[in-house]
Amino acid sequence: MNVKCVILRQNIKGILKVHLLVHEENSDVEMYECDTCHYKTKHKGNLIDHILGHRGNSEVEMYECETCHLKTKYKAALKRHLLVHRKNFEVKMYECERCHFKTKHQRNLKTHLLVHRENSEVEMYKCQRCNFKTKYKNSLKAHILVHRGNSKVKMNECKMLAVLDTLDLCRGENYPVLLKCRWIFLNFGTH
Numbered sequence: 347m348n349v350k351c352v353i354l355r356q357n358i359k360g361i362l363k364v365h366l367l368v369h370e371e372n373s374d375v376e377m378y379e380c381d382t383c384h385y386k387t388k389h390k391g392n393l394i395d396h397i398l399g400h401r402g403n404s405e406v407e408m409y410e411c412e413t414c415h416l417k418t419k420y421k422a423a424l425k426r427h428l429l430v431h432r433k434n435f436e437v438k439m440y441e442c443e444r445c446h447f448k449t450k451h452q453r454n455l456k457t458h459l460l461v462h463r464e465n466s467e468v469e470m471y472k473c474q475r476c477n478f479k480t481k482y483k484n485s486l487k488a489h490i491l492v493h494r495g496n497s498k499v500k501m502n503e504c505k506m507l508a509v510l511d512t513l514d515l516c517r518g519e520n521y522p523v524l525l526k527c528r529w530i531f532l533n534f535g536t537h
Contacts, residue, residue: 378393409423460482465479
């Protein structure tokens with residue numbers, strides 16, 4: 347059977363097969379397991395990406411942004427990152443129907459939509475060591491660091507610089523100011 351999407355004009359049978367696994371109980375499908383840790387998934391591609399996380403950067407092919415030279419192990423992460431360098435009008439923007447939020451990334455919109463939902467309406471992420479709960483997976487990851495010593499946590503610092511046109515109130519002129527991003531982020535995320 348060949349299933350095609352009339353709008354996209356592409357074969358979607360494989361995509362549908364992967365999606366249907368979401369609705370299956372873990373005990374009913376073949377689970378892919380990591381040999382290094384306890385990670386399990388229904389999707390082989392997720393396991394492949396997970397295993398890359400265990401390998402050092404020197405052990406794997408790195409994907410590099412030609413614009414800012416950001417490097418990542420993950421091809422999909424580079425693809426998402428490349429949108430940073432494109433103007434909003436050049437790419438599809440995902441917009442919240444309840445407020446003015448807009449983003450280039452569909453998953454950012456999905457995360458944003460949690461803002462509009464009550465805690466009782468969503469699955470909460472819970473800390474195993476205390477009573478902390480959150481709607482956001484990355485908030486839990488950041489919280490877990492509270493229970494670790496700072497020396498065990500690898501932090502990354504954003505190296506991006508931005509030029510900001512600033513108005514000199516005394517002379518009524520615009521002049522560029524070079525600003526260094528002060529954002530520090532955890533090793534488990536991409537920027």
